[in-house]
């Protein structure tokens with residue numbers, strides 16, 4: 646894909662469409678949590694999650710839907726959200742941040758997304774991940 650296309654991710658619902666809409670995002674998040682739950686490299690962050698992982702899957706998929714410019718599914722079901730605040734009770738340092746980003750990168754790589762969208766998406770997710778780390782009390 647051309648650079649021009651890459652520049653347009655982030656405007657309107659381009660990113661939401663590039664991720665395959667709600668179905669594509671759900672596939673990504675299912676893959677992400679399956680990986681997190683089965684690979685010991687990610688056990689620290691998996692163990693921070695509540696027992697019912699289906700709720701975390703639902704929340705992240707709905708959140709990413711709106712974050713990528715699609716419908717605001719998280720707010721429809723769960724109300725307003727601040728990403729740093731919902732992580733404030735957790736201890737997230739560089740190791741935990743990097744586990745999350747590595748797990749997400751490997752999951753993104755398995756999706757049928759355009760190569761430039763994969764790069765764009767993991768770069769963009771690094772921004773809130775770093776904000777979460779910097780505000781954590783670890």
Ligand code: HEM
Nearest residue numbers: 690693694695704705708731737741742745770773774777
């Ligand atoms: C920096 C590394 C991160 C770690 C270790 C992490 C870990 C977690 C954990 C353990 C939970 C479950 C908390 C609970 O239910 O008690 C959670 C929830 C959540 N995370 Fe993260 N997360 C990270 C980054 C992100 C990023 C970058 C995003 C979004 C772009 C995100 C979005 C969410 C959402 C939407 C929820 C559900 C919040 C709720 O309604 O309770 N997380 N995260």
